[in-house]
Amino acid sequence: MSSIELKTGEKKSGGINKVFSKKTVIGTRVTKPDAPDKATGKTIYINDMVLPRMLYGKILHTDRVHARIISIDTSAAKALPGVHVVLTGEDIPLLKFGTMRDNVPLKAGKVRCIRDEVAAVAAETEQIAAEAIALIKVEYEDLPAVFSPTEALQEGAPVVQEDHPDNRSLAYKFSHGDVAAAEADSDIVLEHEFVVPYVTHCCMGPGCAIADFDSAGKLTIYSQTQYPYNYKMDLAPAIGIHPGDIRVIQPPVGGAFGSKLDVYPFEPICALLSKASGRPVKLTFSREEEFINSPTRQPAEFKIKSGVNKDGTLTFRSVDCLMNNGAYTSWGPTTPIIQMRTFTGHFRVPAVEYNGLAAYTNSVYAGSFRGYGNVQATYVTASVMDMLAEEVGMDPIAFRLKNAQDPGEVTPQGSKLDDCKLKECIEIAAQKTDFLSKHETYAGLCKQPGRIKRGIGIATSIHNAGGAKIHKSDGCGSILKLDDYARATLITGASEIGQGIDAVLTQIVMDELGIPKADVTIVNNDTALGPWDVGVHASRTTFVAGNAALQAARAARKQILDAASKQSNVSAEEMDLRQGHVVQADNGVSIVKLDKLLRQMHFADEPELVMVSEYFEPDSELEDRNHVGNLSATWAHGAYVAEVEVDTETGEVKVTKITAVQDVGRVINRLGIEGQMEGGISVSLGYALSEELLIQDGKVLNPNFRDYKVPTAPETPEIELHFVESDCKASPLGSKGIAELPAIIPAPAIANAVYNAIGIRFFAPPLTPEKVARAIHGATTQ
Amino acid sequence: MIENYSVPSSVAEAAQLLQQGDATIVAGGTDLTPQTEAGARTFASHLVNIQRIEEMRGISTSDGRFRIGGLTTVTEILESKILAEEIPVLVEAADHFASPQIRNAATLAGNLCNASPAGDMCIPLLLLDAEVELASWVDGSVAIRSVPLAEFFTGPGKTVLQAGELLVAVEFRQPAKGFTASFQKSGPRPALEISTVSMGLAAVLQDGLLTGVRIAIGAVAPTPLRATATESTLEGRALDENMISSAVQSVQQEVSPIDDVRASAWYRKHLTGVYIRRALSHVAGN
C-alpha cells in the first residue's frame, strides 16, 4: 500500500481550500472535436491520402445494361508504360459476395447493369490509369433487358441472375389479425398506390479505398465503411481471404448516410489490384462515377388498402411493396425489416398485413440510406392518414390522436412502446404551430383565386431508437484508459462518419471523470485496436456506443474513487470527480488532484493503472421467422409540421417552416442533435421536392449536381425544434437514437401541406415544380 | 492536349497569340473546366488565359453609351452602383446567377461566348440591343468589328466568333426614358440553378400604349431567343388583359423548347406563358 498520506481539503499554496461545484456537460452544446481541423482545411480525408509507392486504380464500367461479354482485349492497356496490372473477371477466381451472394468484383461472361465492372487497372498515375482504361476493348452481344419489377416478374421475362430464373429476390410476409374480416366490417375502405423514386446520398467525398497487402498476405484497407467489423466478414469472400486477415483503417470521410453499409465491388477490386501489383492501390470515384455506381435509396411501388370506421377508428391496413432489386442485391431490399414496423405498428391498427417482394431487373441496385425503408413507409402512411381523416370528416390532429398508442402498448410485430410519446408529440406539434386554425383557413382559401396558396401539414412516424438487432449482436465495446496526467483515451468500436459521436463520447467521459474536453481523446479508426461494434446505422450510435462509454467511464470512476477512498478515509460515495480533482461531494472541497492520484496509484507498491473495458448490449430481440420480436431496446416517435407556399402558376413549392417535435429521451449534445435534425430535414426536403436519380432503360440520366438537385441553403426553411425529454429506461444514459426520424418525417408533412394548399395529392415524390404545375394546369394548357 | 500556355496582358498581345491558331481562350473557366473535365470538349494545344488584360475589365459610360469589358465578372455587375441605378435588369440577372463563388469567377464574355441557350446575362443584353465588340489581329494591328448580340448566337455553344477572335466588350445605348425591364428565371432551387426558362421583357409604356417592346427568352430554343414576332404584335398596343392573352399565345407559338432531364417542352412553354404575363404586369405596374 502506498505510504503517501492524503489530507482532506488539500491546500493550495496560498492555504485556501479549492472548491469545485458540480457542473454537468450533458445537454450542453459541445463542438465536435474534429470541427476546427475540418473547418480550416487541415483534415486529411481518405480521398486526400497518399501512401508511399502507391498506385492508382481505375475501373472500366460497362456501357451496356445486359449483354454477353464476347471478348476483352487488354493488350494495349497492358503495354502502356506505367501500367502495372490489368485485371478482368477471367483473371480472378469466382468470388461471390453480397447479401444474396449474387455479386462478384469483376464480371466475367456477362454484364447485368450499367454499373458492371468489366476490367480494372493499377498504374503509376491517375492519368495513365485513365488512358489504360480507354485502351481496353470489350466486345458485347446485347441481351434482352428488363427494367420494371412488374415486367421482371412476368412469365418469359429476361432472366437477370441465372440462379433466380423467376427474378425473385428477397420476400417478406407478415400478417396479424383477420384482415379480410376487418375489411368486411369497415365503414370505409380506401385503396391507394404510391411510387417512390431513386435518390442518392450525395456524399461530399466520393467513393474511395486504399488497399495494401503485406508480404504475409494480410490486407490493410483504408475504407469509408461505416460498419468496420462486419465489413471484414463481408469483404473477405470478395477477395478470397480470411476475415481475420483484414485490418480496416477508417480515415476521416466526407459523409456516408448509410451508403457505406455494405461492400461494393470497387473495394475488393482495389484489394485485388494491390494483391496483384504488390503495391498499395488507391481507387477513387469521380463525381459522375459516384452518381452512377454508388447505391441509392430503395425505390418501390406500394399498394395500400386501409380501413376506418365512421368514428375514426382504424380497422386494418394491407400493404404490398414491390421493390426494384436491380441486378444485384445490396441492403436496399432488406429495408422492409424496418419499413414493416411502421406499416404494421404506427398507430393502433388491429389487423395488418405486409407483403414485400424485390424483383431482379437490369437497373442499378439500392443500398441502405438514412431512414432505412421508413422514409418510404412514412411517405405512404402519413399521406394515407390524412386521406382517411378527411374521409371520416376529422381533422388531421384529432384523427391521429384517436389512433395513437399509449405507453405500454405492444405493436403486432412486438415493438414494445413502453414509454410511447406519440400523443405528446402530436399535441405539442399542433399547439406550437397553431395547426388547426391554419389548416382550416388554408383549406377554405384553397379553391379561391390567387397565385400563392399556403398550406400546413403534419406527419408522424416511429423508428427504432435503441439500436436494431439485425445481427446476432447489436452491442459495442469500449476501452478507457487514463494516463499519468489524467488524460483519458476512449477506444470505441463506434465509427465517426461526421455524425458527431466523438463529441458525445467526449462529453460522457468528461462528465463521469470531471476532466476537460481537451483531455479526452477518442480512438475509433482501426479494427486492430477497437472492440466490436455493429456500425453506424439504425440511429444507434449514441444509444449503444454512448452507453458502452458510460459503462467504461463509470468503471474507471469507481476504480479512481475506490483508490482515493483507501487513501483518504472518505468513502467513495461521498466523493465526486470535478474539474480534475477528487472532491468531497457535499461541499466540493478538493481532496486530491486527479493526475496526482493517478500517479500515486501507478507508482505505488501495488501499482494500478486505470484501464477498463466494457461492453454494452442493448436489451433487444432478433425477429423470429414471422418478423415478431422487440427489434430495438426502445422506440421513438416524432411529429413534424410543414408550412408551405405553392405558386400555382409555376408549380414551385416553397417550404417556409418546419416544426419538429421528437421524443429524444435525453439531449446529450444539444449542438449535435440540432445538427442531426437540421441535416435530416434537409435530406427529407430533397426527397419531397427536388431529388430524383433519373434512370431510363437502366441508364442514369442526371449523374451530376447540376441536374440532380439537392437542396441548397436558400431554400432551407426556418426550422423550429422541440425535444420531448424523459430519461429512457432502456438507456442508462437516458438518451434515445434520434438521427433518422428527421430524414423520414418532413417529406410527407410537406406533401400534406401542399394538399392543404391546393387540394391535390401527390402519390409519387418529388413534388417538382413541373409535376405540381402539370397537376394544376396539365389538362387545360397542354 | 495543352502544349503551350500564355497570359497576355493586352488585347493586342492576345489577338496576336490567337492569330497563330489552335488556341483555347480561358477567362473565369467556369464553363470551360466542367466541359473539358466531362469530356464534352477538348483543349486546343495553346491555352490563352486572358485574365490579366486590364483594358477588358470594368463598366463605363460616355455619350449615352454603356461599355462593359468582357472580363467584368458577374459579381462586379451585381455590385455596380451605376448599373443598379440605370440598368437594374442587368443586376437582376446577375443576382439570379449561380452562387457567389461562381459569380466571382464567371465573366460576361465567357457567358456570351459559351453561347448556352440558358446563359443568363444574354437575356437582359438582348433587351438592350447590345452589340459585342470582337477583336482580331489583321495585317499587323488589332481589327475591331461590332456585331449585334441578337446576331451573335448561331446555335447551342455556337457563335459568329471566328478563329482568332476575342470578345473584348459589350456596348449598348442608354435606354429611352420610361424604359422598364424585368428578368425572371425558374428552376426548383433559388441558387445554383441552370434556367429551365428565363425571360426578359422591356418596353416603354406611354399613355397606356407599349412601345419599344423587347422580349428575350432563355432555354426555349437553340440560342437565347429574341421573340421578335411577339414583340411586333405587342408594339403600339394598349396594355390590357386582351393584349396579355394574345402575348401569351403568341410567345408560346414562337418558342421551340425541347424535352430534357430538367423539364419537358410542355413545362417550358407553360412557364413562358406565365412569365410573359408577369412581365407585362410588371411593366403595367411601373
Ligand SMILES: Cc1cc2nc3c(=O)[nH]c(=O)nc-3n(C[C@H](O)[C@H](O)[C@H](O)COP(=O)(O)OP(=O)(O)OC[C@H]3O[C@@H](n4cnc5c(N)ncnc54)[C@H](O)[C@@H]3O)c2cc1C
Ligand atoms: C456551378 C455553376 C453554376 C452556373 N450557374 C450559371 C447561371 O446561373 N447562369 C449562367 O448563365 N451560367 C451559369 N454557369 C455557367 C458559367 O458560369 C457562365 O457561363 C460564365 O459566365 C462563364 O464565364 P467564364 O469566364 O467562366 O468562361 P470560361 O469558362 O472561361 O469560357 C467560356 C467559353 O467562352 C470562351 N471565352 C471566354 N472569354 C472569351 C472571350 N473574351 N472571347 C472569346 N471567347 C471567350 C472560352 O473559350 C469558352 O469557350 C454556371 C457554371 C457553374 C460551374
